[in-house]
Amino acid sequence: MSFLRDHGLSITLTILTAATIAGMIFAGAHAFNQEAIMHGEATVTVADYLFTGHFLSALFENWESEFLQMAAYVCLTAFLYQRGSAESKDPDALQDEVDEDAFKKKDDPKAPWPVRQGPLIRTLYSYSLGIVLAGLFVLSFVFHLRASAAAANIEAMRHGEPPVGLWTRLADAEFWFECFQNWQSEFLSTLLLVLLSIFLRFRGSPESKPVAAPLSATGK
Template identity: 85%
Template sequence: MSFFRDNGLSITLITFTAATIAAMIFSGAHAFNQEAMMHGEPTVTVAGYLATGHFLSALFENWESEFLQMAAYVCLTAFLYQRGSAESRDPDGPRSTLDEDPLTMKNDPSAPWPVRQGRLVRTLYSYSLGIALGGLFVLSFVFHLRASAAAGNVEAMRHGEPPVDLWTRLADAEFWFECFQNWQSEFLSTLLLVLLSIFLRFRGSPESKPVAAPYGATGK
């Protein structure tokens, strides 16, 4: 039982992720087949729907925006401040011990393996979270572009228009509309989290300041 207690947050989030993707697949396949029948086209099975641009474009479009949000959040909070927010370091306080030069822990056997290696490996590891999230954003953006082009070509075929390649799709205003409609919501939600955590609380959450903490207190 200790495994579920120690990993309850990730287990719950994995369950929610799987459940919502499954719901997205079934509802998306139904919507896709309804559209196909309206145009006298053959329908697809649920398995066949997984390979359509309709599904993959929507999936990676959302993943892309989420990875952008998290990458920006991780990187910006390393350098910028918001006084009073639980999501910021104190601009007047000492730098967290988490920001100590990892070189000082090079010979500590309990330190992660990359910390005990050479300068290049240690430096890359020092920024690995931002690098990983940024890389996932780029990958999702590319997959979104490919799937969006495929979905766009299905629509083009229905209207007797020629298909387009990836570069043409990349220059298409509709593709960027797909991106920006998600990106703006991610930046807005992050902004609200940063600002609302100044004044509001959720007792027991590590993302909240203590209930009795003054508004001007910065950090958790």
């Protein structure tokens, strides 16, 4: 039971992720086959649908925007402030000494392995969260582009048009519409979280200031 208590958040989020992806697969396959029937084309099985541009484009389009949001959030909150927000460091406080001390703990056996290595590895580790999230955004963007091109080629075939290549799809306004329609919502939701955490509370959440904290108090 202690394992479930200690890891309940990640376990629950994993289950929710798997459940919603499954829902996306079955709903998407149904919609894809309806469109195929309308054009007199053969339908596909759920297993085959997993490899279509229709599914992969939608999947990576959303992953791409989420990784962009998280990477931007992690990096921007390291340097920028919002007074009173639970999502910001205190603009009046001195620079966090905990991370500064990490570079002085290279001989501490309890410190993570990268901290006990040379300056290069230690520096890379100190920014590893932002680096990995940015890398996942780039990978998702590339996979989205490839899958979006595949989906566009299906539509082109249905209308008797020539297929499009990756570079042609990259320059296509429709592809960038797919990107921006998700990116704007991610930045908006982050902005609202930052601002609403100044005035609103949720007891017990680390993303909220204490209920009795003044509006001017910064959460982190």
